[in-house]
Amino acid sequence: MLVWTLVVGPVALAQAQPKDAGDDVYVVQPGDTCGTIGRKLFGDAGKGSATLHALNKMGPPPHDLKPGTVLRVRGEPDARLTFIKPEVNSKRAGKPDWFQANTGQGLWRLDSVNTLRQAGAEMTFRDLTRLQMNENALVVIYGQDTPATDTVKKAGGVELLQGELSLSLAELRGEGLGVKMPAATVATRSKDLVVGVDAQQMTRVSVFDGQAEVSAKGQRVRVPRDHGTRVEKGKDPEPPRLLPEAPAWVGGTRSVRLLLDGQGVDETLAWAPVERADTYRVELARDERFNDRVHEASVPAAPAALESVARALVPGQYYARVRAVDAAGLLGRVSQVRQVEVLRVKTERGSLGPQGLQGTWPLEFSVEGAEALEARLDGRPTALPVRLDQVGVHTLELRPRGMPEARPETLSLTVSPPRVDVTLEPLAEAFQARLLVRDERGAPLDVPATALALRGLEGTRVEPLTKQPDGALAARVLPVERDGERVASVEALWGDTPLQRREARTPAPKPPPSGVTPEAARVSVLGAPSGGRLDAAPLPTVFLPQALLVELRAQPGVEGLADVSGARMALAVEGRVGERVALGAALRARPGQPADPSATVAGRVWLSDLPTFRAVLSFEGLWAGAGSDEDARGLWLRPALLLGGQWDRWALSTSQGYALRPGQARATWDSTYQGWFLPRPTLALGVEVGALLGATPQEKGPHAYAAGVGARWKHGGLELGASVRRGLGPQGPALWGTWSGQVTLGWSGLGALRPQ
Structure with missing residues (x-):
């Protein structure tokens, strides 16, 4: 079994250097032999040579080592770093220098890992037990043959000096886990346990699965599932107390948000209050194990619905959880994980902004991940992507598919009529009107003749519009005679929306003498x-x-x-x-x-x-x-x-x-x-x-x-x-x-x- 020690506190470390690849492998130099390499790396030519043969397929001796050959000098690691954010340092056993750690890096016996300020890391051991490290934490890895007299270390446990630790015991682990703290010792087979030590060295234990034994001053307290206790340094453990229930989310366990601009989306996480709560701890992360957290907050308890706002979320998948903290500082059960999807809206025409989507006819847009959404346009079901042909203001509601109770994401869609250029040209005793429809970039739009109407004004009569081969719309306009001129006055309309007015005049022909027609x-x-x-x-x-x-x-x-x-x-x-x-x-x-x-x-x-x-x-x-x-x-x-x-x-x-x-x-x-x-x-x-x-x-x-x-x-x-x-x-x-x-x-x- 693995034995490891966690040291949490303000640890002052030297500036980390770039990673030294020679810690894991060795590059053969001219003149090297198995014996010289074994003496250089392991201090003993015989034992070192045997180690090299065990780790590398070299065949029977003697060996003709070619310069540049890469040889493994370590066996399978005891653990690996499975998450790093943003910078984490590591130190090899027996080496004085710290180096910048990498995701996937192996950790062997007596290796150390240090998280800096606002950093975090996760280590996964051979038996899949996981240890999550918060900022300013130090971990030392102990192998099974660690020459130590400490019972906790021999049994494969954790020593926590300060801070909070979440333990996820693997199913394959054959024995319980021991946690040693300044005021008490915890022995547990729980697969979900949170222990913590504050600045006054008060120990707190919350058990969410199985049970745990807390020992201090020769006294033992058995803590069952969904209970917790605390131990003040130098005193006996307090009797177990029931933990707060898991809060329930308001608006369901899944929400969808739309990104309309480059500033990100604010997501409001709301939940209902529970009994025995003094505060609430809410977290939002990019991963389901809550390593890569983007939002953390502590919210005071209140009788009404509570909330916390995560600011400026970029497109992606997020996971949220919340739990109550009682007056003794004990963590309650965690809520269901709530999924938050931030989707990007793409539009062929129009502009996106905080107030919604605005553009000219026809308005076309789509949403990334639309196959997982249900949409309603102006209260009626619709399909994505959406094409809007009706001018005016519309409301689009999006919900996760199959979750009618989820809070909808509402988007305002404003469709403006396109630009219409109207010209009037004389045609014998009449005029010809030509209407050319353009988009916001000035490019011609192909519209049906029924989309537009041309209305005669001040006595002008207009014949129906017809489609021309070049895509324009044309109509014959019959003018009125006024003050010796033929006057044609028209107005183009899109539905009931006036677009443009035009007036044209030509001299009226002189009438023949009275009676001579x-x-x-x-x-x-x-x-x-x-x-x-x-x-x-x-x-x-x-x-x-x-x-x-x-x-x-x-x-x-x-x-x-x-x-x-x-x-x-x-x-x-x-x-x-x-x-x-x-x-x-x-x-x-x-x-x-x-x-x-x-x-x-x-x-x-x-x-x-x-x-x-x-x-x-x-x-x-x-x-x-x-x-x-x-x-x-x-x-x-x-x-x-x-x-x-x-x-x-x-x-x-x-x-x-x-x-x-x-x-x-x-x-x-x-x-x-x-x-x-x-x-x-x-x-x-x-x-x-x-x-x-x-x-x-x-x-x-x-x-x-x-x-x-x-x-x-x-x-x-x-x-x-x-x-x-x-x-x-x-x-x-x-x-x-x-x-x-x-x-x-x-x-x-x-x-x-x-x-x-």
């Missing part, structure tokens, strides 16, 4: 051919109406002249449903035949953006009733392209249409050309020529031509028009009529005017 060149002078398809459609013109337009048209035959088409009347309604789109409908009937009407639904889309030129795509669907010619009856579809423009007092337009009957091989192409002169603001005079060609697979269709003149007068919302035409060519009178006319009465003041 592009809408004056709208009525077809020719009207419709005999049998009628076009007369029941909205008027074919490249200029969209400024407002809702209602027109009543009459096309009577001219008395005494050939007109195979006969009289007819049509009611047409057309209006703007968008900046570039107009829809219309018309109903035609013959006088005397009200049950045999024809109807049309039509739409026009404005394609061009030039100020004086217009291109319009038209599409009409017409149902011609039984009162129409046989070739015209039924359903017809007619796409058409309308081109035209206005220059000062002149306007020109053309209509190129292609009418076809669904399901039949019958088609008709019609082409008209109009020219208008505007001599007065309220009067427009026009001339028109046109052609109509029809065909089927079986026979050639009619080829007919026509020409006509007309006039249109506009006063406010009221419009009056009249025209006359004549069919030309062999088949012209049959299709267009020899002579026919058209009278139009319209009103365009039903709705808000739209600029064009």
Whole structure:
């Protein structure tokens, strides 16, 4: 068995030197033999040579020792230093100098170990018995064959002169442990024992496992488990007294803390009071054996919950314990070990600080060791790592997994909207808005079109945002006219949060003279051919109406002249449903035949953006009733392209249409050309020529031509028009009529005017 002596006190030692490796090994020098080495190291050539052969595989003598060969000169150590903090000195047996000790260093018989101020060490012996040394402690190792008469040393014990000693007796130890102190001697087989000697040489013993016998002045006291006693020097041992119970932690035996900056985390260790407590001793260490302690405190007893704060903890795993100390200075049972984990928060965007995590959308962060945590975001379970897409302040709670009673670590997460750059560029009569989203570093962010909203201000209208190939968001902005300018004012929003306002202005085009508008060149002078398809459609013109337009048209035959088409009347309604789109409908009937009407639904889309030129795509669907010619009856579809423009007092337009009957091989192409002169603001005079060609697979269709003149007068919302035409060519009178006319009465003041 091992016998060792502990001496605790202010020991003045010489400055330690670097470790001398020659204490454990010997490097062969030129001319060395086993005998010379044995005489040099052990004082006897024969015994020394035998020791070298026993420790090294050298083979049978004689040996040819090569210089530089390393030979072991000591056997298996009696103990090893298994923990050192921060500096500990050691001294070999029989050597006067102290050297700096190292973790894992072996200790042999009569070696010494000295801990300096604020230092600590742990020695582990061959039988795994552990001895923990506090600051200013001195230990001398004694082997089994120590020539000593002291009973404690022979039995393998400890001599404690001053301080406190925690003993952990190994399971393999075959006999009890003796502890000799100035006022008493302790014999114990306890595996958990604390003994101490204060400055007045008062001895204190606390037994937490098994039992111990305390002897002084010829008297013996048996101390059972969870009891303690003390012995004043020169007096008998006091009767055993019950030790305080182990305190219970407040908030569970495990906690998680998050490191948000480089200053460390303060951890509050709180526990409930116990009976018979005068003070409490609390410790926090980096290891489960509490060698590497980072926080120690003595807290006075109180009736309420008690606490001690460990400051500036860096990321890592920590272990805490607390025990009560009674009025006699005896230590009570130790609490459960509480685990404290300090985890580092990592973020892709944003900044960490004492108040939490702050950053722009989207906020992304993770926590080291997240697999051992349960997280709740704004009260709802969530997974780690976390990505926050909702702007605002959120609360994240983290607990150790499977421990709902543990105190949560709460983290505030503040998500700010990203930076948005808004530009407005003129686009024909409108503007185009472009929104580019950037992060806090200025790099573009890819966001969905629904994440942002663009709101028009002061009458400005905004169409929905669309995603562009370069990642930007764009929308068409319709301005208002104010003080001779087109003004567009918009505001970008992220949810309900305003981000940026922009306003742009361009000069508004000068309006034409009163009554002279592009809408004056709208009525077809020719009207419709005999049998009628076009007369029941909205008027074919490249200029969209400024407002809702209602027109009543009459096309009577001219008395005494050939007109195979006969009289007819049509009611047409057309209006703007968008900046570039107009829809219309018309109903035609013959006088005397009200049950045999024809109807049309039509739409026009404005394609061009030039100020004086217009291109319009038209599409009409017409149902011609039984009162129409046989070739015209039924359903017809007619796409058409309308081109035209206005220059000062002149306007020109053309209509190129292609009418076809669904399901039949019958088609008709019609082409008209109009020219208008505007001599007065309220009067427009026009001339028109046109052609109509029809065909089927079986026979050639009619080829007919026509020409006509007309006039249109506009006063406010009221419009009056009249025209006359004549069919030309062999088949012209049959299709267009020899002579026919058209009278139009319209009103365009039903709705808000739209600029064009």
